[in-house]
Amino acid sequence: MHPHSYTVNSLSKSRELASAILSSSTSAQISSVCSSIHSFLHSHTPDQSRHFFSLTFPTLICKLYGFGDAVSPPNGPQLSSSNGGWIDIILQSNDSDLASRVFSLFSPNSVIFQSIFAVDRQSLVKYVFPIERLPEWARLMLSSERDCQVLNNLCPLFRDKIKEESIKGSIYYQVQLNVFEYFMFWFAYYPICKGNSENLNNKPTKRTSKLKLENWTWTSSIPRFSHSNRGNEQKFEHNLYVRLLYAYLLAFVPIRDLDSHQPNRSSLLHYGDGSDGSILLRAEFLVDTLVHYWLVDNDFSPLPLNVCKSFGLSFPLRSVLGETPPTPNLDEIVKLLVKYLNLSATVIKDGPDRMERPKWSRASVGSFHLKSREFAASVNDSMYVGASWNLLIQRPVYRFVLRTFLFCPLGTSIKNASQVFLVWISFLEPWKVGLDDFVKLDAIVDGLGKDLKKENERIEEDGFSSLWQDYVLSNYLYYSSLIMHFIGFAHRFLHTDPELIVQMVLQVMKILTSSKELTDLIKNMDAVFHSKQAGSGKLMLNSLYRCVPLIREQLQDWEDGLSESDADGSFLHENWNKDLRLFSDGEDGGQQLLQLFILRAEAELQANFSDNIAHNLQLIDSLKAQVSCLFGGCTVKPISFTPQKKQREQLRDEIFKPRRVGNQALADVKYKGDWMKRPISDDEVAWLAKLLVWLSSWLNKNLGLNQAQNSDRGPKWSYVEVSSEVENVCGPSETMKMVLCAIGSWFIALGATTVRLMRKHGLRINLRILASKKIVMVLFMSALFSISRKAFGLFHRV
Numbered sequence: 001m002h003p004h005s006y007t008v009n010s011l012s013k014s015r016e017l018a019s020a021i022l023s024s025s026t027s028a029q030i031s032s033v034c035s036s037i038h039s040f041l042h043s044h045t046p047d048q049s050r051h052f053f054s055l056t057f058p059t060l061i062c063k064l065y066g067f068g069d070a071v072s073p074p075n076g077p078q079l080s081s082s083n084g085g086w087i088d089i090i091l092q093s094n095d096s097d098l099a100s101r102v103f104s105l106f107s108p109n110s111v112i113f114q115s116i117f118a119v120d121r122q123s124l125v126k127y128v129f130p131i132e133r134l135p136e137w138a139r140l141m142l143s144s145e146r147d148c149q150v151l152n153n154l155c156p157l158f159r160d161k162i163k164e165e166s167i168k169g170s171i172y173y174q175v176q177l178n179v180f181e182y183f184m185f186w187f188a189y190y191p192i193c194k195g196n197s198e199n200l201n202n203k204p205t206k207r208t209s210k211l212k213l214e215n216w217t218w219t220s221s222i223p224r225f226s227h228s229n230r231g232n233e234q235k236f237e238h239n240l241y242v243r244l245l246y247a248y249l250l251a252f253v254p255i256r257d258l259d260s261h262q263p264n265r266s267s268l269l270h271y272g273d274g275s276d277g278s279i280l281l282r283a284e285f286l287v288d289t290l291v292h293y294w295l296v297d298n299d300f301s302p303l304p305l306n307v308c309k310s311f312g313l314s315f316p317l318r319s320v321l322g323e324t325p326p327t328p329n330l331d332e333i334v335k336l337l338v339k340y341l342n343l344s345a346t347v348i349k350d351g352p353d354r355m356e357r358p359k360w361s362r363a364s365v366g367s368f369h370l371k372s373r374e375f376a377a378s379v380n381d382s383m384y385v386g387a388s389w390n391l392l393i394q395r396p397v398y399r400f401v402l403r404t405f406l407f408c409p410l411g412t413s414i415k416n417a418s419q420v421f422l423v424w425i426s427f428l429e430p431w432k433v434g435l436d437d438f439v440k441l442d443a444i445v446d447g448l449g450k451d452l453k454k455e456n457e458r459i460e461e462d463g464f465s466s467l468w469q470d471y472v473l474s475n476y477l478y479y480s481s482l483i484m485h486f487i488g489f490a491h492r493f494l495h496t497d498p499e500l501i502v503q504m505v506l507q508v509m510k511i512l513t514s515s516k517e518l519t520d521l522i523k524n525m526d527a528v529f530h531s532k533q534a535g536s537g538k539l540m541l542n543s544l545y546r547c548v549p550l551i552r553e554q555l556q557d558w559e560d561g562l563s564e565s566d567a568d569g570s571f572l573h574e575n576w577n578k579d580l581r582l583f584s585d586g587e588d589g590g591q592q593l594l595q596l597f598i599l600r601a602e603a604e605l606q607a608n609f610s611d612n613i614a615h616n617l618q619l620i621d622s623l624k625a626q627v628s629c630l631f632g633g634c635t636v637k638p639i640s641f642t643p644q645k646k647q648r649e650q651l652r653d654e655i656f657k658p659r660r661v662g663n664q665a666l667a668d669v670k671y672k673g674d675w676m677k678r679p680i681s682d683d684e685v686a687w688l689a690k691l692l693v694w695l696s697s698w699l700n701k702n703l704g705l706n707q708a709q710n711s712d713r714g715p716k717w718s719y720v721e722v723s724s725e726v727e728n729v730c731g732p733s734e735t736m737k738m739v740l741c742a743i744g745s746w747f748i749a750l751g752a753t754t755v756r757l758m759r760k761h762g763l764r765i766n767l768r769i770l771a772s773k774k775i776v777m778v779l780f781m782s783a784l785f786s787i788s789r790k791a792f793g794l795f796h797r798v
Contacts, residue, residue: 013040014051018059027098030086034105041111046118053116053125053179061183064106065190087190087240099240106244108251113180120178127182129175133189136298137317148173150313154303157288184286187248188293190241195329245333246340246441253283255344255389287341287392294334295396298324299403304395305557325407326400331419335426338397339437341389342430345471390430394475397427398558402482405489406562414493414500421504424486427478428511431468464515472521473547477554479522480582483508487593491600498604499612502619505597509626519630525551526583555580583631591631598623689771696767703755705764 017036024033037060041049061067066085084092090099104110119125131142138158141147152162158175165172177185296302300317308314404420426433464472472479486508494501513519528544529551582590598620605616680686699705758764769775 010044010048011051011055014055017052018056021056021059021063024063024086025084025089027089027093027095030089030098031101034101037105038111041115046115046122046124049115049119050124053119057179057183058127061186064102065186065193090240099243102240103243103247107247116179116183120180123178125179127177127179129177129182129185131173131175133185134175135292135296135302136321137296137300137302137315138292140317140321141315142173142175145171145173147315150311154307154311154313156284157292180282181285181289184248184289185293187244188289191330191333192293192297192327195327198329242332242336243441245336246438248286249337249340252286253340253389254279255340287389290337291393291396294330294337295326295393295400297327299326299396299399301399301560301562305560306553323407324403325409325416326403326420328416329419331416331423334400334420335423336441338393338423339426339433341393342427342433344388345390345430390471390475394554395558397423398477398482399562401427402485402559402562405485408489408493410492414496417489417493418500418504421486424478424482425507425511427475428508430471431464464518466517469521472518473525473544474550476522476525476547476551477558479512480526480580481555481559483512484581484590484593487590487597490597491593494597494600494604498601498608499616499619502601502605502616502623505594506619506623506626509594509623509630513626513629523583526580529580551580591627594627594631598627683773684768684771685773685776688776689768692767692771696765699765699767703765705755705758 017033017040020029020033020036024030037056040052044052062085064086066088086102090102105112107113131139134142138151138155141151142162148162148164151158152160161175161177161181163174163176165174292302298321300315300321302315302317303313401420401424404417408414408417487505490501490505512522525544525547529548581588584590586592601623602617602620605613605620680689
C-alpha cells in the first residue's frame with residue numbers, strides 16, 4: 001500500500017519548514033519563514049497538518065523563544081540553529097515591521113491558532129512535556145506516585161494530564177498535553193527561564209537547586225535556553241512577548257459576564273470540549289498556567305492549607321525549596337496579568353454575603369477520587385462567585401509579594417523588590433485601573449481590545465467608593481498584615497536606598513488615607529477582628545463580624561510557613577500569622593514601627609549629604625502627615641536623644657539601636673525575639689556564631705529546654721528498689737569503682753537538677769557568647785602563648 005501523495009508532500013514540506021526555521025536569524029529570513037508557515041497551514045487540512053505540529057511546531061517554539069542547539073528526532077538529520085530567538089532579535093533590531101509580522105503569525109486569530117484548535121478537536125497530536133520544565137513545586141511532587149495522584153486529581157492545571165507509562169518494567173509519569181496546552185506551557189515558562197538566566201549572570205545569590213537548563217530530554221523537542229543580553233527598557237511595539245500576552249488575555253480570558261458562558265451549570269467540570277463551556281475551560285487553563293509558573297513556582301505551600309488538611313496531604317517542600325525568593329524580572333508581565341484579571345472585580349457589588357468559607361472546607365468524607373472531584377468543582381464554583389477572577393489569584397499574588405519582601409537577600413539590590421511593590425500597589429487600587437493602563441497595548445494588538453474598551457467605558461471610577469467595600473474585605477490582608485511585613489522590609493533595607501524606601505512607604509500610606517471611607521473601613525474591620533463578641537450598636541460593625549472567620553482562615557492559609565526569619569532581626573513575633581497588628585498599641589504595632597522608621601529615615605537622609613536634601617525632608621514631612629492622618633495624634637513622640645546631623649563616620653548600627661519610641665535610655669531597650677538567633681553583629685565571628693547557635697539549639701532540644709516546665713505538676717521522682725542482700729566491698733579495684741560510680745551519680749543528679757531548674761525558670765543554653773571576637777582573640781593568644789612557651793622550653797633543653 002502506497003502512502004498518499006499529500007501525506008508525503010506534507011511530511012517533506014514540514015521538514016523543509018523546520019530547517020528554514022532553525023536557520024532564520026535575520027529580519028528577511030524570519031519574514032520569509034512566517035509567510036511559508038502561513039501558506040502551508042492555509043493549504044492543508046487539520047489531518048494533513050499533523051506532520052507540521054509533530055515535527056515543525058516544536059522547532060518553531062524553540063526558535064521563537066531562543067532555546068538554542070535544537071536536537072532533531074532520532075534517526076533524523078542533525079540540524080543546527082543560530083543563537084538568539086526571534087523575540088530577542090526583534091528587541092535588538094527595534095524593527096516594528098518584523099514585530100508586527102511575527103505577532104500576526106502567533107496572534108489568537110491567526111491561521112496557526114485556527115489550525116491548533118482544529119487539530120485539538122480531533123486529538124490528532126499529543127506532546128510529552130518535560131518534567132524538569134514544570135513549575136518547581138510540581139516537578140518535586142512528580143517524584144512520588146502518591147503525589148502524582150494528588151496533582152492529577154486536585155490541581156486544576158494538571159487534571160487528567162498526568163499519564164502512567166511503563167518502560168522496560170519501570171513505571172514513569174508523563175505530562176501529556178494537546179497543542180494549545182503545549183504552546184501555553186512554553187509561553188509561561190519563557191520568562192521564568194529568562195529571569196533565572198539573567199539573575200545568574202548578574203550576581204550569585206543563595207538559592208536552592210534550580211532548573212538546570214542544559215538537561216533537556218528529547219521528548220520536549222526544545223533544548224537549553226540561549227540567552228542574549230539586552231536592555232530592560234523597550235517600547236511596547238518591540239516587546240513581542242508582552243504584546244502576545246495581552247492579546248492572549250483579551251482573546252481567551254473573559255472578564256465580564258462569565259456566568260453567561262455556563263448557562264444552567266454549577267461547575268465547569270460538567271462541560272464537554274464541544275460546548276460553550278470550552279471558553280471557560282480554556283480561560284481557566286490559561287490563568288492557572290500563568291499563575292502556577294509565575295506566582296507559585298518555587299513556593300513550598302502551593303495549595304490552600306485547608307485543602308491539605310481536608311485530604312490529609314503533606315508536602316515536604318520547605319526543606320527543599322527553603323527561603324527561595326520568586327523568580328526575578330517578572331514584574332511587568334505579572335502587573336499586566338493582575339491588572340487585567342482585576343478588571344473583573346468591578347462586578348462584585350452584592351455585599352458581605354460573598355464572604356463565606358470556601359466550599360471545599362465542607363467536603364463530605366468519601367473516597368480520595370470523589371473528594372478531589374468535589375474540591376475541583378468547588379474551586380470552579382467559588383472562582384466564579386460574583387464573576388471575578390480576583391478570588392483565584394488572591395492567595396498566589398499575596399504569597400508572591402510576601403515572599404519577595406521576606407526572602408530578599410540582605411546586601412543585594414532591591415530593584416526586583418521595588419518592581420514587585422508596584423504589583424502590590426496595583427492590587428491595592430483596582431479602582432484606578434482603567435483604559436489608560438491599556439491604551440498603549442490596545443494600539444498594537446490589531447484591534448483585539450475594542451470589546452474591552454466598550455465594556456470598561458461604563459465602569460471607570462476615580463477612587464474608592466462603597467461599591468469596592470467587598471473587594472477590600474475579601475482582600476483585607478493586603479491592606480493590613482502585608483503592610484506590616486512591608487514595614488519590616490523597609491526597616492531592613494532602609495540603608496540601601498533611603499529615598500526610594502521612603503517614597504515606597506509614603507505611597508502605601510497615601511493609599512490607606514486616600515479616602516476617609518476606606519480608612520474607616522480598614523479601622524472598623526480591625527476593631528471587629530480584635531473584639532471578643534458582637535453587640536455593637538452600629539449596624540455596619542455587626543455586618544463586619546461575618547467576615548472575621550474568613551480573614552482568620554486567610555491569615556493562616558496565605559501566610560502558611562511565611563514569617564520573618566530569625567536572621568533578619570525580625571520586627572514581628574514568631575506567631576505573627578495569628579493576629580493583625582497594624583493598629584496595635586504595642587511596640588510591634590504599626591504606629592510604633594512607622595514612628596521608628598521615620599526617625600531612622602530622617603537620620604539616614606541627613607547623613608547622606610545628597611543634593612536634594614530639601615526634597616527628601618519634604619518626603620519625611622509628608623510621611624509624618626500621612627501617618628498622623630492614619631493613626632491620629634502626634635506622629636513622632638519626643639525621645640531622650642537627638643540624632644546628629646553631620647557624622648559621616650557614625651555607623652548605621654549605632655543609628656538604629658532603639659526598638660521603640662519613648663522616654664527610655666538606650667540601655668533599657670532590648671532586642672525582642674530570640675536573642676540567641678539575633679542578627680550577626682560586627683564583634684562576632686560569623687561562622688563560629690552559626691556553629692554555636694546550631695550546637696546550642698541541639699542541646700536545648702535534646703535536654704527539653706525549649707519548653708518551660710509546668711508548674712502545676714511536681715517533678716516525678718524515680719524510685720530504685722535496693723536488694724536486701726548485703727554484699728561486702730573488698731579490694732582497691734571494687735572500692736575505686738564504687739567511688740567513681742558515686743561521683744558519676746552525683747554529677748548526673750547535679751546535671752538533672754540544673755536542667756530541671758533551667759526548665760522551671762525558662763533558661764536555655766546559649767554558647768553564642770563564645771563567638772565574640774574578644775573571647776576568640778583571648779583564647780587564640782592563650783593557645784599561641786602556651787605553644788610558644790613549650791616550643792622555647794624544648795629549644796632551651798636542646
